[in-house]
Amino acid sequence: EAQRRRFLPAIARGEELWCQGYSEPEAGSDLAGLRTVAVRDGGGYRVSGQKIWTSLAGEADWCFVLARTDPGERRHRGLSFLLVPMDQPGRIEVRPIRQMSGTAEFNEVFFDGARAPHVVGGEGAGWRVAMGLLARERGVSTLVQQIGFAAELAAVIAAAVRGGAVRDPALREQLVRQWAELRVMRWNALRTLGAAGDPGAPSVAKLLWGGWHQRLGELAMRVRGAAAALGPVDWSAGAPYELDALQRLFLFTRADTLYGGSDEIQRNIIAERVLGLPRLER
Incomplete structure (x- = not known):
């Protein structure tokens, strides 16, 4: 409920923009094979890894990131759905991908211990949250x-x-x-x-x-x-x-x-x- 109060009004008013941190160079359609990891740090997490094909990452205020928080689990188990603020100089690098249309709305995003203060649905529930979101997106x-x-x-x-x-x-x-x-x-x-x-x-x-x-x-x-x-x-x-x-x-x-x-x-x-x-x- 606290996350709803914090994020939904700003999303509805268009005051905060979001991007989606799902695909990786070795995990596109096979999303369960992702390698981005997150470790606990106080009340949040630190995220390290790479995402790709991230639409409008250069304009976004936040990114929701699917990352592995339990290294002992495999595939879709042990993943968490984390909310990462994009304004973290030195921790997040966005590299535009130039397309054959001449535009570059897609990007590579590199996380180097980026702070993730929020987890949605609880640790380890990332696959369920991500699949629910994709069902509505499609x-x-x-x-x-x-x-x-x-x-x-x-x-x-x-x-x-x-x-x-x-x-x-x-x-x-x-x-x-x-x-x-x-x-x-x-x-x-x-x-x-x-x-x-x-x-x-x-x-x-x-x-x-x-x-x-x-x-x-x-x-x-x-x-x-x-x-x-x-x-x-x-x-x-x-x-x-x-x-x-x-x-x-x-x-x-x-x-x-x-x-x-x-x-x-x-x-x-x-x-x-x-x-x-x-x-x-x-």
Whole structure:
């Protein structure tokens, strides 16, 4: 309750921003193999290790970090969900990762004895907390995400109308299909609001929006035709051209079926936890 009073109002007001310390260089989709460790230090912990693909770590005030607090346990046992303030000079280093879109919202984050004054759910309960959070990130939270998707789809449709591509029956059919699938995603997300505890619902949602967004990026290039490969010259920026919004959309969406749990991982979850098929050999 004390943590709720301390953190939730500032989150709701947008006064404190957060990033997520899950993935590591050797533990992406196989998150239980993480190596970041935390040791007790007074009333809190000291965190040491590396996280990667941490979105907006350079802007965040706090990071919630999944770390191993019991070295005697393996895999998902002995993990804790820690809250780490990012303003710790000399203890936390953020290194941006430049993407092929030219942006760098992803980062590597290095912790060197960083202070973590809070643990959520108690020591050793990190896996349960982390999985509960991921279920909402992949599932019902996509209702908010779909607002952005609708705006991007509208921009692609506007480009198709402006350039005349909308007169192509095949492209027009693809635009209509994207619109219809976005409506299906919304209805599915609304349906899962009442499906608490359904182990497959978050994975179904992730498969739906990941593939949809990737196809939207491809469609954004198709409606532009040959012009999609070019951009306005901007020598003052030290580069031959600057990417526009639709080009950035296309390049970024290459990652949609990988981050947040790859499509292969989501299909395994559905196969094992919903359909009862044999577990994948590790």
